[in-house]
Amino acid sequence: MKIRYIIAFVFAFSIGNTFAQSNQPAPNQAKPILLMNGIAHLGNGEVIKNSAIGFENGKLTMVVDATVARIDMSKFEVVKIEGQHVYPGFILPNSELGLREVNAVRATVDAREAGDLKPNVRSVIAYNTDSELITTFKHNGILTTQIVPSGGTISGTSSIVQLDAWNWEDAVIKEDDGIHLNWPARKIRPRWWMGETEYQVNKEYDNTVAKIQKLFSDAKAYSENNGGKTNIKLEAMLGLYDGSKQLFIHENAAKSILESVQFAKNNAVKKIVVVGGRDVSMITEFIKDNDISVVLNGVHIMPSREESDVDMPYKTPALLQQAGIKFCIAYGGSIMNHRNLPFLAGTAAAYGLSKEEALKTITSNAAEILGLANLGVLKEGYRATLFVSEGDALDMRTNNVIHAFIDGRNVKTDGMQEILYERYKEKYGQE
Secondary structure (H helix, E strand, O other): OHHHHHHHHHHHHHHHHHHOOOOOOOOOOOOOEEEEEEEEEOOOOOEEEEEEEEEEOOEEEEEEEOOOOOOOHHHOEEEEOOOOEEEEOEEEEEEOOOOEOOOOOHHHEOOOOOOOEOOOOEHHHHOOOOOOHHHHHHOOOEEEEEEOOOOOOEEEEEEEEEOOOOOHHHHEEEEEEEEEEEOOOOEEOOOHHHOOOOOEEOOOHHHHHHHHHHHHHHHHHHHHOOOOOOOHHHHHHOHHHHOOOEEEEEEOOHHHHHHHHHHHHHOOOOOEEEEEOOOHHHOHHHHHHOOOEEEEOOOOOOOOOOOOOOOHHHHHHHHHHHOOOOEEEOOOOOHHHHHHHHHHHHHHHHOOOOHHHHHHOOOHHHHHHHOOOOOOOOOOOOEOOEEEEOOOOOOOOOOOEEEEEEOOEEOOOOOHHHHHHHHHHHHOOOO
16 A cells, blocks of 8 residues: 555656756857846846846846947847846845755755764755756746755855756856854753743753864864875865855854854954844944854744844844945745745835845845855846846736846746646636
């Protein structure tokens, strides 16, 4: 009986996959393309209300005001987009896309490896370019993602990929961009399944910090003299000392952020990014003085403190901007919901940021924090990674991506739902 159920599950799963083969990469750009008369949101705070955007061989060659520019359109494939909106491809930091598919099916989860201190674990080699979630991200304008491992005190090393490729080697934009540290908590949440109702002191806190310190001390010594021997864990840490890698510290509590950032600076780490940052608005002076960037999670959550305003998570992006903090927005939580990244920026726009400043949190700000020099802005010479939406892409009611390009390639954004919708609309003769 069990075997019959297993066979039925595998068959159903394979049938579902045949319906959703929309991850096939688009061919390379064959001809120059010109998007005419769209409303261009450049990603740097500027807007061109009647734009002409040209790109060739995967690079932007023209971003101008169509009302004043003289353009020879004969060499272009012209796409008329009058009244529609053009954006740089959205950039999603801190995601398990391609590493986690269905939580309940262990074989589809490859986001974490065994062990506690594992900087040598590289997320990109496990990235699944055939994930059915990828098209749902592209469908909302997310075209670039940071693939981040999870679990343990040091989860491993992330990489940044574009979402239209046959394999991880083709997908990768920036390989091994940073190491991810989950700072230990001083207090542990109550374990409801054991009848606990109060937070407990983490008795292992000092021991865990000591282990982290030893790893960083060993890595610093190794960077100065490895004695002719190779240690793969310490080798993975070297980029923290020459600035080629960033240290992403995952933490929300203000006190722990202070402790972890000071720890990293004491250990000569050159580039530090705080991920999570729920309480960072309480310590903005410290964050700014130490030139720390923030990947802000949790815009769509309830506040963690009883004394906080109920809309504090919504207002936090505006508070960080007012304080002069360099930050971008990520989603956090279930991987299934990460596709809704643009609507977090939309909420930030409704609670203190201008629309174009909110857009920067998922375009140019994200590119700057992740070290992507040629993405996040519609600018000549940058990668032609952009999309066209019928309406405001930060509003869930009007975000409707009709054209998307990654390095100039016209990529598909239709997922299984769209494929099935078109199939059965035709079958039943519905308009």
